[in-house]
Amino acid sequence: MLTRRSLAALAGAAALALAAAVPALAQPIVIKFSHVVAPDTPKGKGATKFEELAEKYTNGAVDVEVYPNSQLYKDKEELEALQLGAVQMLAPSLAKFGPLGVQDFEVFDLPYIFKGYDALHTVTNGEVGKMLFSKLEDKGIKGLAYWDNGFKIMSANSPIATPDDFLGLKMRIQSSKVLEAEMNALGAVPQVMAFSEVYQALQTGVVDGTENPPSNMYTQKMHEVQKHATVSNHGYLGYAVIVNKQFWDGLPEEVRAGLEKALTEATDYANGIAKEENDKSLQAMKDAGTTEFHELTPEELAAWEEALAPVHEEMAGRIGAETIAAVKAATGTN
Ligand code: LMR
Secondary structure, X not given: OOOHHHHHHHHHHHHHHHHHHOOOOOOOEEEEEEOOOOOOOHHHHHHHHHHHHHHHHOOOOEEEEEEOOOOOOOHHHHHHHHHHOOOOEEOOEHHHOHHHOOHHHHHHHOOOOOOOHHHHHHHHOOHHHHHHHHOOHHHOEEEEEEEEEEEOEEEEOOOOOOHHHHOOOEEEEOOOHHHHHHHHHOOOEEEEOOHHHHHHHHHHOOOOEEEEOHXXXXXXXXXXXXXXXXXXXXXXXXXXXXXXXXXXXXXXXXXHHHHHHHHXXXXXXXXXXXXXXXXXXXXXXXXXXXXXXXXXOHHHXXXXXXXXXXXXXXXXXXXXXXXXXXXXXXXXXX
């Protein structure tokens, strides 16, 4: 007679036999996606959306691990980590490709080069965008998509309504020579600094001010440590979603197809929310009441444009006159 104990033993043996009959599931391919901003930004939300869709469209063959807020790497390190294969995917801002030796991307940093998102998209969705990506290939990097963030505002602890107000201010910038030239043109002192260090630098007075789209300022609470801001929209900040080329080319074809589908949808999503996220962040900072916001009058705007115009000429040699001309042709601002 089967006792309760022998029944339990039989059930255990049956379970073991069944497990042995099912081939061990292959380990998912892990994609580490590192970035430096908060999860509730356009880029952070785009990365989360990609994670969800990539796992769905590859039937779990891929496991995307998103590391926000510089948890894994800061700005400069993350590009090195990608080239070494320590992470597989990033979305650095377009201002951060100069140190990699691809200075053409700094064209996106030229002051007032895009009149708005539509003009920007003629570049990122067109031939110029593809041409820029082709320049990454011999660095071991493949460009997959452009993700929008937004147009930058300036902040400082003193009023900054006119270019003259910048004289001598220490301003944090990303690692772009064009942004360095921009701050120099305003008479400010540019300081390159990793994004993760900006809040503390503003708080302790290591720098006086900075520039960023509202979504980045708000989610890092920069408005809590900046008394003034000007809605200057003087430049654009957005991203290139990039992968380690060797890793990408080595993926099984059906997996890569699933990831491409996921990325196309995540890109539509991220670019669809960017403007609204920035509008909401700007309003939230205004509502917080810790920063006095200044809107430029037409005369002030003209003064900013005039002060910053020489940067285009000055940086043509670095960016490449052809790249600048291609961007201006695409946007119709020749
Ligand atoms: C910055 O460093 O200010 C930005 O590039 C951060 C980001 O990734 O948006």
